[in-house]
Amino acid sequence: MISVSVTSNTSETLAFLVEVKGSLVNRSALNEALGKRLALELQTYFRSRSSEPNKMAAPSLGFWNKVAADTQLNEVSDTGATVAIASPEFRPRLFGAVIKPTGGRKFLTIPLVAAAYGKRAQEYELASGHKLFRLGNSRVLAERVDSGGTEAGGQVTLRRSRSNIVGQGYQKINIREKSQIRAVFALCPSVTIPKDPRALPASDFLLTALSDTADQWAARQNRKAPAA
Numbered sequence: 001m002i003s004v005s006v007t008s009n010t011s012e013t014l015a016f017l018v019e020v021k022g023s024l025v026n027r028s029a030l031n032e033a034l035g036k037r038l039a040l041e042l043q044t045y046f047r048s049r050s051s052e053p054n055k056m057a058a059p060s061l062g063f064w065n066k067v068a069a070d071t072q073l074n075e076v077s078d079t080g081a082t083v084a085i086a087s088p089e090f091r092p093r094l095f096g097a098v099i100k101p102t103g104g105r106k107f108l109t110i111p112l113v114a115a116a117y118g119k120r121a122q123e124y125e126l127a128s129g130h131k132l133f134r135l136g137n138s139r140v141l142a143e144r145v146d147s148g149g150t151e152a153g154g155q156v157t158l159r160r161s162r163s164n165i166v167g168q169g170y171q172k173i174n175i176r177e178k179s180q181i182r183a184v185f186a187l188c189p190s191v192t193i194p195k196d197p198r199a200l201p202a203s204d205f206l207l208t209a210l211s212d213t214a215d216q217w218a219a220r221q222n223r224k225a226p227a228a
Helices: 027-049 063-069 090-095 121-128 203-224
Strands: 003-008 014-021 071-076 081-085 097-099 108-111 140-144 155-159 170-174 181-188 191-193
Touching: 027 063, 027 071, 027 081, 027 203, 063 071, 090 097, 121 181
Parallel strands: none
Antiparallel strands: 003 014, 014 081, 071 081, 097 191, 108 181, 140 181, 155 170
16 A cells, blocks of 8 residues: 655745655655656646736736746655755745845835836836836835826825835825826835745645556556566
């Protein structure tokens, strides 16, 4: 009887350890087959999520395809197989995180329009040809456009925080509907990324797939075994 279990750790690279229980002669070969199947199932799941639209309906940045590419079978031995997801951007999706500015910056730039999605402020200026400027004392970077600016019907509502975490209170910036000013980025001292409950496929699904691989492997070994 072959029993398969899957556990995960929380080291710098998220890893799954496949363990097999039972009396086996060629244990490392089975571990390799299970590790390859686990890597394949994870990669397939991540790629399937790449077709999901983002909240701003902006062009995809290929995040889930990158996670799939960073998912590989790392190690095989007699005691198990390790599949690692070596994408640092994936960890906040799985565990949640508070992201703060680095490099001496005071604020993160959070896109308010689809064209700014995935871009830094300077990258947006180069791509659009528009110079960004701060709206008074607000935490908003805006641009001048040829015609009616706001995509939110004349009023932009932004989260405001009195602490390091966004979400306490609101800040409202009023812009006339026909204004030639458009809010492009919100300036935030930090953002909280919640856990994504769908970051990984269901564990029952993974165990079913691995058990299927173990059964197929055992059947092949039995066919190879010499008759008594």
